Amino acid sequence: MLHDLVSDFPEYEARPAQAPLALADVRVVDFSHFIAGPFATMILADMGAEVIKIEAPVRGDDFRQYPPVYPDIGQGAPFLWSNRNKRSVALDLKSADGLRIARELIAGADVVVENFSTGVMARLGLDYATCRAGNPGLVYCSVSAYGREGAFADRLGFDPIAQAESGFISMNGYPDREGVRALSPVMDISTAMMAANAILGALVARGKTGQGQVVEVALFDSAVLMTGYATLQHVFSGEEPRRHGNTSPDTCPSGAFQAQDRTFYINCGSNKIFQRLMAQVLERPDLAEHPDYASGAARSQRRTELFAILDEAFSRQPWTHWQARMRDAGVPCGLVRTVGEAVRSPEARERKLLTRVPHERLGWVPNLALPIRYSATPLADPVPAPTVGQHTHEVLRDVLGYDAARLAACEAAGAFGSRPRRAETADAPS
Secondary structure, three states: OHHHHHHHOOEOOOOOOOOOOOOOOOEEEEOOOOOHHHHHHHHHHHOOOEEEEEEOOOOOOHHHHOOOEEHHHOEEHHHHHHOOOEEEEEOOOOOHHHHHHHHHHHHOOOEEEEOOOOOHHHHOOOOHHHHHHHOOOOEEEEEEOOOOOOOOOOOOOOHHHHHHHOOHHHHOOOOOOOOOOOOOOHHHHHHHHHHHHHHHHHHHHHHHHOOOEEEEEEHHHHHHHOOOOHHHHHHHHOOOOOOOOOOOOOOOOEEEEEOOOOEEEEEOOOHHHHHHHHHHHOOOHHHHOOHHHOOHHHHHHOHHHHHHHHHHHHOOOOHHHHHHHHHHHOOOEEEOOOHHHHHOOHHHHHHOOEEEEEEOOOEEEEEEOOOOOOOOOOOOOOOOOOOOOOOHHHHHHHOOOOOHHHHHHHHHOOOOOOOOOOOOOOOOOO
């Protein structure tokens, strides 16, 4: 598929050469793996932070092996998606020299991010209290499944588990069957965004106080937040959210409809939108003003008959006909697309969401932009995710001042994984 990049997607347009970066001079030492932690640090890297990703030698982050994998670069598409603009340092944290190097990197860092199982960083002597002793301005972000303290601190957790336990799955799907998970790792992504926001807030606070702090974000907490306002609706009413498929319990009509050629979605979030839909799009002013359809609650009670009217009307013309009319009338609507259709859509091209960037081995790789636009400090130009340990010598030379002899000594001592390694025991919570 990569050979289609040139024909399907535009080349990335470089940022203005002299424009500053929002997080220039911020250094992040990133011990995280899988999605939530690495995606958070990628957000920081895109803003201009220097992100040094610490990985186990040879194997690296297990997320590298999520398919489709390109063996010649030692990683798959999911890893490329979440690890651009970073430098990889391979350290054996079970070796004395590897651990010493990690501590030296932390001593000069602004931010540390980790998402190991609870207790792993403490056993390594890389916990906040230890790190803070030599770096009081350190912002130390810990991403966990259920928090670092309390009865559930030892539990591991991944995105689908968080979807299940937060009630999110129970809300999604159709009423006549079990709830369904979202295939997208929405809880990992939301946790990453929360972690990045929390780190930014801690950096602002440090600018005022001069002191760092611990930042903690839990996957389960983020998942509960992602149930939206349904949580408070339940507390107020005592009722559990019901699964409504493609319709909405709060607005009507809202759902998927079939034109002559394509399925599309409309959402009438207010009475005025409904009135414009009926009067201007379908040319049924009689229904726009009918008392049976005067409110969202009234329309919801008559959803079956209203949807039948809409289904019959929409089936008469193709999508392009209805799209033009609804856009003119100010009725929110959109095609029900596949992922492939979405990234090749006029909207995605207009927003320059998916572009291609050069890769030294593959020629080109796709790059999916963050939904952030800065006028004065545009995001960093994307550099594809590194191979395991690609920048080990470079970082130790440039950041810690190691010369060739010292690098050779560290390598001989097994700091970079040259010695046979024992089996790993640290799991990732998210």
